[in-house]
Amino acid sequence: MKYIYLSHYLEDEIPTYGNNRVSLNITPIKSISKGDSANVYQFTMENHWGTHIDAPAHFFFNAPSICDFQAEHWIFKKSQVIEIPPEEGKFIDVDILQRHKINTDTDLLLIKTGFQRWRGKEKYSIDNPGIKSDAALWLRKNYPSLRAIGFDFVSLSSYTDRDEGRKSHCAFLDPDGNGNPILIIEDMNLQASLEKLKDVWVFPLLIKGIDSAPCTVIGVFE
Secondary structure, three states, X not given: OEEEEOEOOOOOEEEEOOEEEEEOOOEEEEOHHHOOOXXXXXXXXXXXXXXXXXXXXXXXXXXXXXXXXXXXXXXXOOEEEEEOOHHHOOEEOHHHHOOOOOOOOOOEEEXXXXXXXXXXXXXXXXXXXXXXXXXXXXXXXXXXXXXXXXXXXOOOOOOOOHHHHHHHHHHHHOOOOOOOOOEEEEOEOOXXXXXXXXXXXXXXXXXXXXXXXXXXXXXXXX
């Protein structure tokens, strides 16, 4: 078996939705170089920076948050990767998804666009692809095993159509919608060859009282 990170490292500067670079504000609290017995750091960040997973509470009051899911929810045994380059369509809708054979037992759908080549550039933050709300409704209706979707761009919502982006988030996450909510893993690192991907493990930062969380994602390869 081979194990590869499918999430980005958190660094002092992170590209985010609508903003090319934000800072973690990493501050040393204790330092061995200054005579302390250990190194200790403090950092500050928003919970939707870097690779992170959106739960229903991101858009719905009293909906499940990141800590309301059991550990087994984060282990995906039937992951599937589809490649949709930006030339195929900036806004991924039902028509585009139907060109790709999605297995009925897929529990995690990864969309590889190659757009992460712009990560760190302004284009990544303000000209990203998006997934339309009709795609969310179609996936929920037709793929009951699907628990999460992930992709290699900064947000489900294209910054060029934020209204549709909000509709799409709601369509994926609505706890009262048709079928189960589909969680959203944004800003993934899908640069590696994913041909022999077997399992995917997602490890969200479990902080009580917040809607969603940064996460580490590991791909298990044959």
